[in-house]
Amino acid sequence: MKVATEQFMHFGIRAITMDDIARLSGVSKKTIYQEFGDKNQLVYACFEQELQEDACLMEEGLEKPDFDVLHTLVGQTQHIRKRFSTFNPLVLHELQRYFPSCWELFENFKREVILKHIKFLLEKGKEQGYFRAEIDTRILAHMRLEQTMDTFDPLKFPPTQFDQVTLQLEIFDHFIHGILSDKGREAYLSLKQTN
DNA sequence: TACCGT
DNA sequence: AACGGT
Numbered sequence: 761m762k763v764a765t766e767q768f769m770h771f772g773i774r775a776i777t778m779d780d781i782a783r784l785s786g787v788s789k790k791t792i793y794q795e796f797g798d799k800n801q802l803v804y805a806c807f808e809q810e811l812q813e814d815a816c817l818m819e820e821g822l823e824k825p826d827f828d829v830l831h832t833l834v835g836q837t838q839h840i841r842k843r844f845s846t847f848n849p850l851v852l853h854e855l856q857r858y859f860p861s862c863w864e865l866f867e868n869f870k871r872e873v874i875l876k877h878i879k880f881l882l883e884k885g886k887e888q889g890y891f892r893a894e895i896d897t898r899i900l901a902h903m904r905l906e907q908t909m910d911t912f913d914p915l916k917f918p919p920t921q922f923d924q925v926t927l928q929l930e931i932f933d934h935f936i937h938g939i940l941s942d943k944g945r946e947a948y949l950s951l952k953q954t955n
Numbered sequence: 956t957a958c959c960g961t
Numbered sequence: 962a963a964c965g966g967t
Contacts, residue, residue: 778965779964
């Protein structure tokens with residue numbers, strides 16, 4: 761699963777054959793098919809594990825007493841950028857078209873984990889006085905999720921025309937400025953300085 | 956590893 | 962022709 765996940769993310773699911781995975785992981789195809797009924801089941805297991813790890817990372821440190829929304833948000837955009845360096849956006853389209861059960865898993869993850877997480881951070885940011893009190897967390901959480909997904913779409917932001925790191929930073933910066941209070945803006949700008 | 960069906 | 966599956 762480790763080999764398969766790395767290869768799928770990097771080169772796309774259809775580009776990597778079961779023979780590739782067998783060769784690179786040093787096991788026979790027979791052994792793979794004893795664990796996974798078919799390629800679809802292997803892909804599903806890989807994604808399930810990846811998403812589970814991401815969910816853990818998101819929830820990490822949320823209950824700590826020194827928890828700070830701005831630090832958390834900035835840290836997570838860094839995580840997204842790291843992910844980008846090894847994640848081929850082509851995979852999202854492959855899931856949608858050829859691996860519908862995995863796509864469903866991912867859609868569910870967006871709704872039940874990411875959306876709820878963003879909403880939680882927005883509400884916390886309000887409590888801590890970083891974000892303006894009048895923002896609608898439900899609407900803005902949706903917007904943030906969708907705009908983030910858009911940056912992963914090569915048709916909307918062709919990687920040949922847009923540097924993916926710059927794109928992530930710019931869109932995050934625009935989003936956060938739209939919701940910061942005066943106090944929040946001050947804290948955010950000084951945080952950017954130190955980073 | 957050779958092989959078959961898609 | 963290439964690849965999933967036997």
